[in-house]
Amino acid sequence: MAISLQKGQKISLNKEAGGELTQVKLGLGWDVAQSPQDKKGGFLGKLFGGGSGGDSIDLDASCIMFDSNKQAIDAIWFNQLQSKDGSILHTGDNRTGDGDGDDEVINVDLSKIPANVVSLVFTVNSFTGQTFETVANAFCRIINANNNAEVARYNLSAQGGHTAMIMAKVYRHNNEWKMHAIGETASGRTFHDLMPAITPHA
Secondary structure, eight states: OOEEOOTTOEEEHHHHHTSOOOEEEEEEEEEEOOOGGGOSSHHHHHHTTOOOTTOOOOEEEEEEEEOTTSOEEEEEBTTBOBOTTSSEEEOOOOSSOOSSSOSEEEEEEGGGSOTTOOEEEEEEEETTOOOGGGEEEEEEEEEETTTTEEEEEEEEOOOSSOSEEEEEEEEEETTEEEEEEEEEEEOOSSHHHHHHHHGGGO
C-alpha cells in the first residue's frame, strides 16, 4: 500500500516498494478549483459530472537534475522532453488539467542517472500566469514502472496567489534513492524563473 507523505517527510523508495526500484514514474495531477455555486458535492461532483464550466488551467511539470554542488546539470520540461543522457523522459504537456489521474508524467530510469547527479527536483508552474487560487487536488506520486504500483503520494493544499510549486525531490543517500516531499510555493512561468527558489532544496 502506498505511503501518504506529509510536507517535509523523507522516505526510502526501495524500502517502500519492497525491493530495488530502477524504473519509476513521477505523476503530477491537479483539478480546476470550483466556484462556490458549482461545487455539486466537491471532488465527487467533479468526478461524476459536476464541473467547472469548461475552465482549465495549464500547469507544466519540470524536473531539474543537480550535482553535489547544487549546480543544475540538465532540465526536463515542455521544451526539452528528454534529458541529454536519456535517463528521464517527460510524456508531454497537458494544457487543461482535465480528467482523472496523472495530468503529466515524467519517467525516470534510476539505473541510468549519471553518477554525478545526486538529486532530481520536480516542480509545477503556470506558464500562463494563472495562480494556484484556481487549482484544487494537486498531488505528486511515485509509481513503480515495472508493475504500475503506487509507492508514495504527496497531496498538496496548494491554493494561493503563487504561480508555481516545488513539489518533491528524489535524491541519492548512502547509495539508495529517497524521496523528499517539499511542497514549497514559488512564482514563475517556467523553471528558469524558479531556480533561486529551487536550488536551496537541491
